[in-house]
Amino acid sequence: MNLDNPKYFNSRETSWVDFDFRVLEEAQDKKNPLLERLRFLGISQDNLDEFFNVRVATLLKKKKEKEPEDAAGHTPHEQLDMVLAKTQELISQQGHILRRMVLPQLSRHQIKLLIWSKLTDEQKDYFEEVFEEDIFPNITPLKVDDSETLPFLANDSINFIVRTHRGDKHSRVIIPLPEDMERVQAIPGVSNQFILIEDIIRHFLKRCFPGQQVDAWALFKITRYMDYDINDRNSKKYKQAVVKTLEEREHGSVIRLETTLNSNLTLIDWLAKCYKLKPAYIFKLATPLELTFVNSMIDQIEGHADLLFKKVIPYDPEVFQETPMFDNIDKNDLLVHHPYDSFKPVLRFINQAAMDKTVTAIKMTLYRVSKKSPIIKSLLEAARNGKEVSIMIELKARSDEANNLKWADELEAAGCKVLYGIPGLKVHSKLCLITRKVAGAKKHYVHLATGNYNDKTAKLYTDMGLFTADQVIGDDAEKIFNYLAGKTQEPTLKKLVISPNNIRDYLMDRIDEEIENAKAGKPNGILMKMNSLSDTKMIKKLYEANAAGIKITLIIRGICNLRTGIPGISDKITVHSIVGRLLEHSRIYIFENAGKPTVHLSSADLMKRNLSRRVEILFPVLNKVLNRDVREIFNDFSKDNVKARNLEANDKWTRISHRGIKSFNVQDYLVENQVPIMNKRLFETGIMKEEN
Numbered sequence: 001m002n003l004d005n006p007k008y009f010n011s012r013e014t015s016w017v018d019f020d021f022r023v024l025e026e027a028q029d030k031k032n033p034l035l036e037r038l039r040f041l042g043i044s045q046d047n048l049d050e051f052f053n054v055r056v057a058t059l060l061k062k063k064k065e066k067e068p069e070d071a072a073g074h075t076p077h078e079q080l081d082m083v084l085a086k087t088q089e090l091i092s093q094q095g096h097i098l099r100r101m102v103l104p105q106l107s108r109h110q111i112k113l114l115i116w117s118k119l120t121d122e123q124k125d126y127f128e129e130v131f132e133e134d135i136f137p138n139i140t141p142l143k144v145d146d147s148e149t150l151p152f153l154a155n156d157s158i159n160f161i162v163r164t165h166r167g168d169k170h171s172r173v174i175i176p177l178p179e180d181m182e183r184v185q186a187i188p189g190v191s192n193q194f195i196l197i198e199d200i201i202r203h204f205l206k207r208c209f210p211g212q213q214v215d216a217w218a219l220f221k222i223t224r225y226m227d228y229d230i231n232d233r234n235s236k237k238y239k240q241a242v243v244k245t246l247e248e249r250e251h252g253s254v255i256r257l258e259t260t261l262n263s264n265l266t267l268i269d270w271l272a273k274c275y276k277l278k279p280a281y282i283f284k285l286a287t288p289l290e291l292t293f294v295n296s297m298i299d300q301i302e303g304h305a306d307l308l309f310k311k312v313i314p315y316d317p318e319v320f321q322e323t324p325m326f327d328n329i330d331k332n333d334l335l336v337h338h339p340y341d342s343f344k345p346v347l348r349f350i351n352q353a354a355m356d357k358t359v360t361a362i363k364m365t366l367y368r369v370s371k372k373s374p375i376i377k378s379l380l381e382a383a384r385n386g387k388e389v390s391i392m393i394e395l396k397a398r399s400d401e402a403n404n405l406k407w408a409d410e411l412e413a414a415g416c417k418v419l420y421g422i423p424g425l426k427v428h429s430k431l432c433l434i435t436r437k438v439a440g441a442k443k444h445y446v447h448l449a450t451g452n453y454n455d456k457t458a459k460l461y462t463d464m465g466l467f468t469a470d471q472v473i474g475d476d477a478e479k480i481f482n483y484l485a486g487k488t489q490e491p492t493l494k495k496l497v498i499s500p501n502n503i504r505d506y507l508m509d510r511i512d513e514e515i516e517n518a519k520a521g522k523p524n525g526i527l528m529k530m531n532s533l534s535d536t537k538m539i540k541k542l543y544e545a546n547a548a549g550i551k552i553t554l555i556i557r558g559i560c561n562l563r564t565g566i567p568g569i570s571d572k573i574t575v576h577s578i579v580g581r582l583l584e585h586s587r588i589y590i591f592e593n594a595g596k597p598t599v600h601l602s603s604a605d606l607m608k609r610n611l612s613r614r615v616e617i618l619f620p621v622l623n624k625v626l627n628r629d630v631r632e633i634f635n636d637f638s639k640d641n642v643k644a645r646n647l648e649a650n651d652k653w654t655r656i657s658h659r660g661i662k663s664f665n666v667q668d669y670l671v672e673n674q675v676p677i678m679n680k681r682l683f684e685t686g687i688m689k690e691e692n
Contacts (some may be wrong), residue, residue, distance in 0.1 A: 002685075003569070006069070006071065006074075007134075007563075008543065009070075009071040009073075009561050009562070009649060010072055011082065013059065014079070015534075015558075016051060016558065017090065018086075019091060019558040020044050020047045021093075022579045026040040027040035027041045027101075028101065032581075033309055034106060034109070034307045035301065035307040036581065037097075038102050038294045038298060041094060044090070049156060052087075052224070053224070054398070055083075055253075056083065056084075057226060057255055058227050058253060060255060061227075063075075063076040063077050063080060070243075072561070081280075082283070083356050084248075091283055096286075099286060108193075109327075110193075111197070112194070113196070113311070114187065114201070116195070116200070119195070122189065122471070123189065126201050127195070128204070128330075131200055131201070133608040134181065135178060135197065135204075136208070137208065138178035139175055139201070139291065141162075141173045141175050141299060142173065142174045144174055145171050148273035149227045150274050152251065153174070153176065155223060155252070156221065156222075157176055157177070158177045158221045159176045159219070159221070160174065160177075160202070160212060160217055160218070161217070161220060161267050161269060161270075162208075163217070164213060164214050165213050166211060166212045172267070172270070173208075173209070177197060178197070184196060185197055185294065185302065186297045186300055187471070192304070194297055194300070198219055202217065203243055205217060214264065215226070216264035216267055217267070217268040217528075218263035218264045218265070218271075219259060219260050219263050220268060221290055221621040223254065223257075223258075225249075225253045225255050228245050228249045235485075235657065238395070239408070240422070254275040254277065255277075255601070256277075256283065257277055258282075258284075258285055258289055259289075261281070261285065295559065303376060306576045309581050312339055312340070312345065312582075314339050314344075314459070315340065315342060316341075320345045320348065320689055321348075324352055325352055325467070330368075331686050332685040333466060333467065333468045333470070333543050333621075333623045334468075334685075334687065335464065335623075335629060335630070335681065336464070337464050337468075337633065338451065338458045338459075338461070338463045338464070338465070338584075339458060339582065340462075340671060340674035340677075340678075341678055345467075346447060347455060348431070349445075349467065350378045350434075351381075353387075354381040354385060354387065356436065358436040359382075359387055359436050360388060360437055360442075361390070362389050362432070363389075363390045363434075364390075364391050364428050364433075364453065365391075365484070366391060366407070367394045367397050367400075368453075369404075369407065369452070370456040374455055380414045381418045382414075383415045384414065389416040389417065390416070390485070392484045393411070393419070394421065394426060394427045394428070395408065395420060419484050419485050422483075425614060427614070428610065428614045429498070429603050429615050430448065430449040431448055431449075431480065432448075433477040434479075443471070444475070444477065445474070446469075446470070446477050447559050448473075448619045449465035449466070449603070450603055451586070451603075460582060461582065461583045461584075461585040462584050463586050466601065466621065470495070470622070473495050476495055480617070495619070495620060495622075496619050497600075498615060498616065498617055498618070499612070499614060499616040500611065503604055503610075503616060503618050504535065504537060507589060508538070510589075510593075511541050511542070512541075513591070513593070514591055514592065517592070517594045518548045518550050519548065522594040523595040524550050524551045525550060526550060526551075526554075526590070526592070527588070527638075528554050528555070528588065528589050528590070529584075529588040529637060530554075530555075530556055530557075531558050531559075531562060531605045532558045532605045533554065533605070533606045534560075534606070534607045534608065535608050542554075542562065542570075543570060545567075546568075550572065552573045552574070554573065554575045554576070555576050555637050557577055559607075560575055563651065564648065564649055566649070575647035576638065576640070576644045576646055577644065577645045578640055578643050578645075578666065578667075579645070580667045588630060588634055589602065589618070589625045590630070590634060593673070597607050599621040599630045599631060600618050600619060601618075602616060602617065625681060629681055632692050633670075641657070641663060642663050643665055643667065644656050644666075
């Protein structure tokens with residue numbers, strides 16, 4: 001069977017933009033609370049900015065280096081043309097949704113984003129004073145004559161360019177928006193009405209140029225190339241390389257220019273020439289620039305809880321609060337499903353380890369942590385208490401490099417051993433190993449997870465974590481940390497599986513077993529949930545399973561290069577994408593295994609970067625109760641007919657019809673039922689005794 005036909009694959013980049021369209025659908029969905037629809041607009045903007053920073057930047061690099069076609073048969077040049085056309089359409093939809101749908105409906109609730117002409121005279125007087133006392137002193141006009149004198153402007157910065165004249169002398173000046181001022185300004189005398197700071201500045205532009213005439217102005221935002229590689233992986237030299245790369249990245253070439261429809265296009269054309277941008281990379285918006293301002297606006301709105309999602313209150317069972325985590329784990333493995341289950345047991349596990357006199361060592365991988373991380377606080381306390389603390393902290397975690405550098409320095413200063421990983425690889429695994437001395441013997445306790453050790457995102461992302469005192473898994477974890485410390489080559493493990501060399505092969509072997517089971521007439525099936533599927537080898541293997549008659553269900557939030565509905569190739573593969581109030585982030589891999597289903601969780605998506613260029617972990621769920629629970633949760637996800645979209649044979653993502661059947665929103669269901677779900681799990685695993 002020849003599976004190399006480009007018609008069997010989608011383009012990774014266009015699939016990524018399709019995901020942002022699904023996010024934008026949530027801003028259109030009238031069933032979502034109104035302020036949450038506004039927030040989804042901001043999320044779509046944030047996604048799009050990252051896409052240009054990284055993926056468009058990478059395509060430009062591939063085009064320059066004349067790299068070959070992707071699996072879908074598209075050259076980098078063709079991919080750029082496709083994604084630029086799609087993003088123009090997406091931006092047009094953003095404008096329509098904001099101006100025609102969301103803002104008019106907010107106005108009915110007396111929540112308004114006003115322009116200068118809609119202010120009262122009294123309000124104008126107030127903002128004139130704000131301009132004179134607060135804004136004007138923080139404005140720094142930067143004169144420019146040509147591209148050689150164009151000042152440095154930060155990525156995603158918003159700026160005015162103004163053309164002035166005095167007599168027959170003409171000038172161009174750039175004015176960046178003040179960085180230290182709130183962009184969304186509350187209007188005095190009324191509740192929940194706002195104006196953007198650029199609208200105030202625009203009205204008073206003439207005051208910035210005494211003795212001159214303002215001929216024209218334009219508001220613009222630039223996006224820079226931000227995808228830089230770091231090759232040096234040696235301790236302090238590596239840290240220095242990261243710092244240097246961050247500095248270089250800040251000065252990356254400009255790859256996108258955005259402006260507003262009321263801006264002077266002659267000035268924008270001049271800027272485009274200075275930045276050497278073609279028309280396809282210039283975007284004229286019917287909305288304010290940088291829609292993420294909506295988050296600040298939402299934070300300032302008072303008295304409208306009814307226009308927001310009902311707050312999720314994660315469940316933290318009393319047994320986790322009252323009984324030491326080590327004692328609970330000694331009884332049985334524990335499974336937590338965030339944010340339905342609280343992240344506090346994870347924090348408690350590490351904090352108790354820091355204080356427990358029997359604990360001799362704590363080892364962790366950290367990829368993204370919060371800026372005020374309680375986990376870091378516990379690790380510092382552990383070091384002060386004389387524990388051996390070894391932390392693998394990934395300095396190349398995109399957008400978190402500076403935060404991780406800060407924590408690395410603080411951990412080292414406290415006496416922790418900070419590891420920086422394997423040359424050429426990014427460490428994306430989520431692993432914590434705690435070693436105790438119990439009755440004179442060494443005993444391991446392990447936490448493995450699909451998501452980061454981040455107490456903030458754990459409230460927004462759906463992830464799963466497993467606590468275990470399985471000593472074989474503990475020994476495997478110890479070998480992994482020795483590998484990360486450079487003490488050994490990639491280890492041979494008994495229960496855990498790691499990339500870059502093993503996860504792909506392991507999963508392909510499991511698929512081969514399902515194929516053999518199908519041929520033998522034994523129960524078979526494949527269920528997978530992940531963020532993205534783009535690894536060509538894995539897609540081909542799934543096509544092989546489809547050809548063997550195996551039913552395959554995939555739940556994929558984002559990128560999907562696999563195409564459905566191809567006769568004999570993918571006609572037994574169903575692909576759903578769930579986009580809702582919580583960001584789906586867990587990775588689940590389930591195989592029917594001739595009637596004895598195996599369940600694995602992982603930090604890895606099925607992307608080439610995860611399977612070939614990262615250290616990831618795939619871990620088994622061995623306890624029968626927990627194995628069943630994960631399969632039941634997957635089944636719940638597959639039943640969603642409210643927030644799920646189905647990937648059709650024409651590559652379109654369509655809402656799943658629930659005509660004639662009851663609506664089922666899996667995230668709402670888990671929010672409402674997580675207490676009984678967790679309690680049942682704890683009763684059946686012997687962690688908690690059932691009350692009479």
